[in-house]
Each structure stands twice: as C-alpha cells, then as structure tokens.
Amino acid sequence: MRKKLLNGPYLAWMLVFAILPLFIVVWYALTAEIGGERSFSAGHLARVFEPIYLRVLWRSLKLAAVSTLLCFFLGYPAALILTSRQFRRRSILVVLIVLPMWMNFLARTYAWLTLLEKNGVVNSVLSFLHLPAFNILYTDAAVILGMVYNFLPFMILPIYSVLYKIDHSLIEAAEDLGATPLVTFRRVIFPQSLAGALSGVVMVFMPAMTTFVIPRLLGGGQYTLIGNLIEQQFLTTYDWGFGSALSLFLMALLLVTGALLMRSRGDGEGGLW
C-alpha cells in the first residue's frame, strides 16, 4: 500500500516526461495533414528511407561508432588508473572529470573552434615550436574530436563505478595463484567490469548519434548528421511530421542496439544504466 503511494510521483513523472512526449512524436510521425485534416499516413516514415537520408544516417552511425570506440579506449584506462592507484584525493580527480560537464556545452564546443582554427591556439603553439600546422577544423576528425571530448566522462564514470566495486580479494587471490598482471586483468578484472563498459558504450553512442551542435560548429555545417536533419525539420522547415519520423526511426534504432548490447551483457548487474 505505502509502496504504491510512493510510486505515484515517479509514475506521474514518467507519464509527463516520457510517455506523453513519445506519444506526440509517434502521433506526428504517423499522421499527415491533408486538406486541413490530420489522418494516418506512412508518408513521413517512408521518406526516412530515401537514399539521401539513409546516406546521412549511415554517416552519423559511422562517426558515432568511431567516437564511441575512441571513448572506450581512452576511458577504460582512465577509469582503471582512477581505481588502481591509491590516490589520497580520488574524489577531486573524479570532480575534475565531471567538471567540464557543468560548463555550457555550447561554450565548450566554441572553445574548440578557437583552439583548432588556422590561426588558432594550437597552431600558434605549433608554429612557435617550428612544427607543421595542424588543420582539422571543419573535417570529420574535428567532429569526432568534439564528440570524444564532450562524451568521454559518460564512458569513464560507469566503468569507474564498477571497477571500484570489484572485490579486491579476488585480485589478490589471482596474484597469489601466480597470475601475471595481464592475466589478472584479462580473467578477473575485465570480465567483472563488462557491465559498466557496456553502460558506457550505450551512454556515449546515443548522444553521439543525435548531436547537432558539434557537427554544425566543428564540422562547419557541411557534415549534416541525423541530428542536424531533425533540428532542421523542427526549426527551419516546420515539417514536424518528417522530423518526428526521423526521431522515431532513430529511437527504434538505438533501442534495438541498446537491447542487443544489454542482452549480451548477461547478468544485468551494476553500471549506471
């Protein structure tokens, strides 16, 4: 009884902020206004599968996948370092990782613009050291850099939180039994951290798939990704139907990817997800 009462606020929250918006998106995606009346139509969804939009989607998938991989290979060791050494002020280090996330996302991305441009900070330093200039602004590389920079904390934190919880006596046991550090890592630490790693992958891949600010600023607006396409439908073209259809398709895609990843994870323990 009391438990049910406590559920109330959460149910209300879900209804207002998850179910309702989702319903509106589905509604716009599946209806079209013909002669002043809204009726069901598969037109918007069909349009998603036109080659030009599939090309945009494919490109978004590729960039998001590369960014997620990079985040994993940078984030895992970072989480490992955070847990393995006995830092006296570990929480300060964690704060330093979280800190950039509080700064305005847009401002941070603008900062990269200033760093990377032709006469920017990075190139000024390079030319001072008589090194060749580094021109990646307005390329895929810049977009990926922006994503990795912005989403890395979402990879580090869940991995860190599962690594932290690993029972240290297991590691000691492995060492007592003569396992080398590499074997300990491969057979004891890594399998136990898989849940966190998968959460991290999902938490980076999803925003990377939908970002529109990064490709616009760091890609110079010439690398239209699916997020830009959706933004364009809502803000410039007012084609809410097509915008919703794109969002719905993307949601379905992410849901399937997420579900597959979660299934492969097995035990369903731990992580932030």
Place this chain on the structure above:
Amino acid sequence: MKKNRAFQKSGVFRALLLAALLAAVLLPLSACGGGYTETVIVYNWGDYIDQSVLRDFEREYGIHVIYEEFDTNESMYAKIKAGGTAYDVAIPSDYMIKRMIDEGGLVKIDMDNIPNYLHIEDRFKNLSYDPQNEYSVPFFWGTVGILFNKTMVDEPVDSWEILWDEKYAKEIFMLDSQRDSIGITLKLLGYSLNSDDADELEAAKAKLIEQRPLAQAYVGDEVKDKMIAGEGAIAVVWSGDALNMMLENEDLDFALPREGTNIWTDAMVIPTTSRNPEAAEKFINYMCETEIAARNCDYINYSTPHREVLAALPEELKEDIRFYPGENDLVMSEYFEDLSAMLPVYDRIWTEVKAVYE
C-alpha cells in the same frame, strides 16, 4: 541496498555531492525582482541592443524588462508558436512578420500610442510585409553582401560570382541558412530570390553543389570571429555585422553585388501571446525616441530607419552606399517574401547540397 552503499563510497557519489554543493552556492546569485509590479518580456536577436537602454526604460516607466535572445527568425517563430513564454515584444524580420500576420499571430499596434513612429523614414513604411503599418515598427534595416579581406583578395569585388572563384577555395564562408544561401545563388543566376520556379531552383541547387568544395564552412554568428581573425578571405554577411567587423579589423571591406541582394527590415511586433500589450507599446515607443534609437545605433552599428538619428550620423557614414544605400542603389535588390509553401522544396535543396559527401 548494498549496491547503493558501494556507490556512495565509490567517490562518484562524493564527487557529485561536491558538485551539487558548489552549484547550489554559485547559481542563485542571479534573479531578483526589484519590486516592479509590471513586466514586459522582450525577444530580440543576439547582441542587438544597447543593454543600458533596457535599464533606462525600467527606471523611466517602472516596468521590469525580461530580455531574451534568439539567433534565427525560424527559431524565434518556433518558440513563440510553441507558447511557453508570453513574449510581449519580438523583433523578427520582414518575411517572418508577414507570416505571423497571415497566421493571426500578431496584435495590431495602436499607433496613437507610438507617437515616435513619425521619426521613421517613409521608405520603411507601407512595405509589402505590413502594407498598412498596422503590426510593426521598424527597428533596424540592412542588406546581405560580401565581406572580404583586402590582404587576400586583390580584385574588385562587385559580384556574387567571386564566391565561385576557385582561387579562393577553402577561404569562403557561406551562411548556414537555406533562404539566404539559395537566395543569393538565385540572384547570381539572374532570378528573383523569392523564386518558386522548379527549374530556377534546380539551377541554384546545381550551382551550390558546384560551390561545396570551395566553401570552408557554412556558419552562423561565429563568422564574425572568423573573419576578424583572418581565418578566411570572403564571407557572406549582413551589412551591420560587416561594419562591426571592419571596425575590428581594418583589412576587411564590404561590397554589395551588382546582381542585387536581399534588403531586409527588422521590426518590433507584439505577438498575440502578449499578456501586457500596453507595456509592449510603451517599450516600442521608447525604442523610437531619438536619443534611445541613437544609442542603439551607436552600439550595434546597423542602419537606422530613424530620420533624426540618421541626420546626426557622421557625413562619411550616412553617405556610404555600402551601409546606407539609397533606393536607387537597391533597384536590383528584393525583400524576402514569405515562402511557407516552398519550405519543403528549399529544405530538400539544402539537404542535398550538404549531404553530398566526397
């Protein structure tokens, strides 16, 4: 439960707690009412007013001003349309004003309450977007033209064609705006920038795709920093921004192409969502007071439609046809018209231009 404890101990928790505490200390330093009984909510382009004018208005009328900014007509429209905030005054451009009038989104302004309207020059009255001057009061006006860096461009600039010159490959900044970029391309091809002709639009698309490899980027407001820093040779910009950038970097110059361009007016309007139209009218009238309009003009450097403010400008500026072109200089130029029905076509063109990958 046990899992929770582990999480609390894990340091992530402590870090987040520390974060929350810091935020709690830093955030509430804003927001205080100041004892006003009335408010007016103003929605304007970014960096498009001398903020001290707002404080003076508050002091003079005892009406608190809540001031918000937008970056495109389209995002402004979407936000007003979505409701949420009851904006009392908005400052969109001509074609968007037309659209909002047509959709019944604007309140008629009682011009008896705007005595300062008489200061507005006649050429900015009775324009096609508001033929009877019922809904809008001009704020500033300007054109779209070519900003170039004299140290990188040595030929005379007088045509949109220079944006297709391979000499300047990767030195060109285009506007990340469907209407503007397609519009100037139509102009270059000798068509109207309000074209709804399929062949003309197809030609513009082909021309824009041809230009793709030459453009360094499609930009918004960041073009200002870019051009001041010498990051490119040529950019498509609005006239007032051009003047501002030229004041920051004297290598920059501005030209209006001979094929004609887009001339625009930004004007103050009252959306139907307004809860305090009286205060909105007071605000609009205040913005047209000579002294106030002069301060705004001095601050943002766009072209003023205010007769007295113009008269008081330095000779060399008011006679500069780059920034104060006369009606004769603009015979080839056009105002944007509301092309609502054509938006999907423009959208498709723009997506195709930008989705062409190497």
